[in-house]
Amino acid sequence: MPESREYPLLAVNRTSDGVVTVTLDDPDRRNAMTAPMTASWQRIIAEIAEDEEARCVVVTGAGSAFCSGGDLGWIGAEPGAPVDRLRDKMLPFYKIWLSIRDLPIPTIAAVNGPAVGAGACLALACDLRYATDTAKFAVPFTRLGMHPGMAATWLLPEVIGIANARELLYTGRAVSGAEAVALGVYNRVFPAAEFAGEVERIAAGIAGSAPIAVKLTKEALVGAGHESFEAAVRWEALAQPITLATEDLQEGLAAQREKRAPRFTGR
Numbered sequence: 001m002p003e004s005r006e007y008p009l010l011a012v013n014r015t016s017d018g019v020v021t022v023t024l025d026d027p028d029r030r031n032a033m034t035a036p037m038t039a040s041w042q043r044i045i046a047e048i049a050e051d052e053e054a055r056c057v058v059v060t061g062a063g064s065a066f067c068s069g070g071d072l073g074w075i076g077a078e079p080g081a082p083v084d085r086l087r088d089k090m091l092p093f094y095k096i097w098l099s100i101r102d103l104p105i106p107t108i109a110a111v112n113g114p115a116v117g118a119g120a121c122l123a124l125a126c127d128l129r130y131a132t133d134t135a136k137f138a139v140p141f142t143r144l145g146m147h148p149g150m151a152a153t154w155l156l157p158e159v160i161g162i163a164n165a166r167e168l169l170y171t172g173r174a175v176s177g178a179e180a181v182a183l184g185v186y187n188r189v190f191p192a193a194e195f196a197g198e199v200e201r202i203a204a205g206i207a208g209s210a211p212i213a214v215k216l217t218k219e220a221l222v223g224a225g226h227e228s229f230e231a232a233v234r235w236e237a238l239a240q241p242i243t244l245a246t247e248d249l250q251e252g253l254a255a256q257r258e259k260r261a262p263r264f265t266g267r
Helices: 035-050 083-102 118-125 152-160 162-171 177-183 192-207 211-220 229-244 247-258
Strands: 010-014 019-024 056-061 107-111 128-132 188-190
Touching (some): 010 035, 019 035, 019 192, 035 083, 056 192, 083 118, 107 118, 107 192, 118 152, 128 192, 152 162, 177 188, 188 192, 211 229, 211 247, 229 247
Parallel strands (some): 019 056, 056 107, 107 128
């Protein structure tokens, strides 16, 4: 595992079962994506990508917010600047924060409070999203006078469908609770008092599954799944035999016979 380092404006916790929790840690600014936080994010995601012991990543926020999005002072700092220069400024920002999508292991957004704009997109970029029952989700780009960014026009339709994405992007209205679950924004919501424990339980369950099988399953579901039924069958006819040849399969079968929890090693 890479040597632990300090990450300004992030708190990082690793458990013995392979769950890495990354907390956006600037509560006074509602965890806005400032330049120092962005630099720390780039470093921790690169390190997790090389960490063979990591099995699941949880992203959450310190204080009362998940993430309020991009630093508006930074976004509006160059009125009248050439479009090319602004593009060169925004594209690396998008790519750094969206690099969580490139991790080969499952990722969870633990939305403890408002997820707004680019912060909402960060949640969408994770494989799974769980939230407190009062956590607001909003993509109010057009209400601020700007086009959506950070892949919002791809991520939101992928998660909730094009019709619902149009409504939320056109109006910028916030959703939460049961409505957010019904739309597909969140997998589930929990009362605040139960939230941390429920997310911890889910992450531990993922980390306790066979790592090779989980990684291959994540790869199979990239981009909302295969292009066709036949493509899915061809992929599974290759990926499943790979897992049939692993030690983890034998451990999983033995654990089932012996009525105990499996101890997978990723081999």
